Amino acid sequence: MSTTSEITTLPVELKSTPEDVKLSEVSPEKKTEAGPSDKASVNSGEVQNVHEDYSEDEYKKLKRKIDKYLLPLMWLCYGIQQTDKTSIGTQATFGLREDTGLIGQQYSWLTTIFYVTYMVFEFPSNIILQRYKMGRTLSCYMICWGVVVLCIGFTQNFTHLIVLRALQGVFECCISPGFILVIGSWYTTREHASRSLVFQSANAGFGVVAHLILYGIGTIQHQHPERQVWRYMSYFLGTLTIAVGCLCLLLLGTPSEVRWLSPREKQIANARIRANNTGHDQTGIKRWKWKQARECLADPTFCSIMNTSFGFTNLQVILLDIPRSVFSVLWFILIGLVTSRKQNRRMYFMMFSVIPPFVGFLVMALLPNEPQHKWTKWGGYFMTVPFVIGMFLAWTLIPSNIAGRTKRTLTSSFTFVGYCVGNMVGSQIFLAKDAPRYVPGTTACGVCFGLEFLLILGWRVLLVMRNKRRAQRLEELGISEEERVERGKQLGEQDATDFENIYFRYTM
Template structure:
C-alpha cells in the first residue's frame, strides 16, 4: 500500500463517506467530529448535500444577519484593542515620562515589554482557547485587559508599570487569533478577506478615536495627571465591552442564539468548501508537530514579523513624530485623527479591490498596497526638514501597509486545516508579530528626534521585504496546489473520486490538516 507525500494511503475502490463516519477501506484519517456536534453537522450535510442545494437568496439573507450579529462586536472590540495599545503613546505627550522619571530607553522598553508577555503566552493561550468556548475565553481576557489598564493609572515608577504591561500583553495575546478563528467559523474563504477587513478597519477608527479620547482627556483638570485618566477611562470601557461580548458573541454555529435551526444548518453547510474543519476541542499533538515542521508556518511567522516592525514603532511613536513636526500637544492628539481615518480608507479600498479582482489575487492586491507606504517612508526620509506639511502627508501614507496586512491575514485563515494546527499557526503568526513589535520601538532613537530617520528607515526596509514575501507566498501556494492535483489524479486512476459532492462532504468538517486533506485547495 503506497503512501503519498500528504500521508494519504492509496487503495483501489476507496469510498469517501459523509457525516461523522470514517472513510471506508484503507484510507486512514483521524476524522471524528466532536461528538457534541456530530449529529447537527451530519444533518446539515444530509439536508444540503452539495452547493446546488443551497438557496442563494436564503444564504444572502443569512450572511446579512451574520454580519449584523458578529462584525460590530468584533469591530468595536478591535477599536478598544488598538486604543488600549496606544494609550501609552498618548500618555507620553501628557507627561508620563517626566512624572515617572523615565530615562534613557525606558520608554522604549515600556513599549516593547508589553509584547514579552504576549510572546510568552501566545501559544499556550491559543491551545487553551481550543479547549474552551472561544467567545467566553475572549471575553474573560478582554475583562482582564481593562482591569490591568486601570491598574496602570496607579503606577508609581518604571518597575511597577513594567510588570503591569507584561501581564497586559499576556491577556491580549488571544485577541487576533480569536477574531480570526471566529471569522473562519462563520464565513467562506471567499468572504473572509472582506470580513477580516471589516473588523480590522476599526484599528483605524481606534487611531482616530484614540486621538479624540486623548484630546478630551487632555482637557481634564482634576486631582490626577491627564495620563492617569487616560488609563482609567480606556480600561473602564474595555471591561464594559467584555461583558457585552460575553452576552452576545457566539461560541458555535450549533448554539448561535437568535437563529432558527434551519438557519444554523445552512450556516454549517455553506462553509463545507473551506475544508478546514471546525469545533474539535481535543488537542491533536500530531497536528502541532506538523504545524512546526511545515515551512508555510515559518513564512507566516516572517510575515507577522515584517508587518509588526512598522506597527511597533508607529503605534508608540506616531504622536512623538507628529509633535516633532512643530505641533503642540493638543494639536498632536488631534492630528492622530486623519491618520486613523486614512487607515480605515486604506483597509476599505483593499477589501474593495480584492473583491473585484479575479480569483486568487490576494497576494497581488497585498503587494499593490505596499507601494504607497514604501513611497511615503521614502518621501519622509528625503524631504527637507522644514517641509512640515509634506512630511506629515508622507507619514500618513505609511498607513497603507495596514490594507496589505489585513488581506494577508485571510491567507492564514483560508490555508490552514485541522483545529490544533490552526491554533498553532495562528499563534505563530502573532508570535512573529510580537518579535517585530518588540524590535520596532528601538529603531526610534531619542537622539534622532524629531525626524527618527532610523525608525522610518526600518519601516521602509520591512515593507520592501514584505512586498517580496507576497510573491513567495503566491509561488508556494500555487506549487502546493499542483502537488494536490497530482494526488487527486492518482486517486482517480484507482477509481477513487475525492472531489465530488460525496468526497467533499466526507472531508469538509473532519479534523484533517491542509496537508492531509486531498480536497484542500490553497488560495493565494
C-alpha cells in the same frame, strides 16, 4: 484521521513537495457518519455533521444575521484593543513620562515588555481557545485587560508601568488570533478577507472616535495645566473595555456557543462552511494532534512622539491622525469589496500596500526636522497608512489556507509570535539618542517593507505552484471538479490538514 475505515488510498503519491503524504479520499459512495460525540444535541455544544440541503434564501438570511451580530461587536472590540495598546504613545505627549519619572530607554521598554508577554503567552492562550468555549474565553481576557488599562491611570513610577504593561500583553495576546478563528468558523473562504477587514478596519475607524474623545480629554490640560490628563485617558479606556467585555459574554462565540441562533440556524451555519474543507467549529477541538504540529513546523508606538518632533503640538498630533484613519477605513472598504467579488486578489493588495510605506519612511528619515519640511514629513508619515493591509490580509489567509484544527492553532500562534518579535525589535531601534529624527529606525522600517514585498511575491508563487500541481494530478486521475469539491468537504470534516487533503485549494 478519525474514520480511517472510510478512506481508500489512491495509487499515486506526491514526490516533490511537503505534501509527500498518501493521497487520501473519502469513498464517493459513502457519507461521513457522525461519531458518538457528534450525536449530542446542538444545545450541549456539539454539532452534528450536516448533509441536508438548505435553500439559498436560508443561507442569505443567516449570513445577514451573522453579520448583524458579529461584525459590529468584533469591530468595537478590536478598535478598543488597538486604542488601549497604543494609547500610551498619546499619553506620553501629555506628561506620562515626566509624571512617572521615566528616563532613557524606559519608555521603549513599556512597548517591548508588552510584546514579550504577548509572545510568551500566545501558545497557551491559543490552546485554551481551541479546547474551551472561544467566546467566553475571549470575553474574560478582555475584561481582565480592561482592568489593567484602568489601573495604568494610578501608576506612579516605572515599576508600576512595566508590571501593568506586561499584564496587558498577557491578556491582549489572544484577541487577534481568536477573532481570526471566529471568522473561520462562521464564514466561507471567499468571505474571510472582507469580514476580517471589517473588524480590522477598526484599527483606524475606531481610532477616529477615540482620537476625538482623547482630544476632548486633552483640552483639560490646556485649561488646567496642573491636572495629569493622561490618567483620565486610562480611566476612560479601561472602563469602556470592561463594559464591552461584559457585552461579549452575551453575544460573542462560534455557531455552537452563541444563544442568538436557533438549533436549525446552528446547523445551517456549519453547513455553510463545509466548502472550506476545514470542517465545522467543533472539528478537532478535543485532541491535540502532534502530527499536525510537525506539519505546521515544516510549512514554510512611536508615531505620536515622532509627529511632535516634526513641529506639531500634542493636540495637533491627535487631530492629524484622523485623516490617516479616515483614509485607512476607505482603503479597507475598497479591498473588502474587491476581495469578496474577485478570487485570489489578496496577495496583490498585500504587495502593493507595502510600496507607499517604503517611500514614506525614507522621506521621514532623509528630510531634516525644519519648519519648512514638517508638512512634507507628515506626508511621508501619511504614506505609511497602507502598511497594515499586508499584515491583516496575511492573517486572513490562516483560516483560508490552513486546514486541521491543531495545525491552524499552531500556525496562528507562530504568526503572532513573529508579530510580537517584530514589534519588540521595532520599539528598540527607535533609540532616545536618535531623537528627534530617529533616522536609523525609520530607515530600518523602510528596508523591511522592501523585503516584505519580495517575501509576499515568493509566497504567492509557491501557492500557485501547489495549486497547479494538485490540479494536474487530479486531472491525471480523472476526478471532476464536482467530485473534488465534495471529497474535499468530507476530508475537511475528518480534520485532515491542507497537506493531507489533495482536494484542498489554496487562496491567494
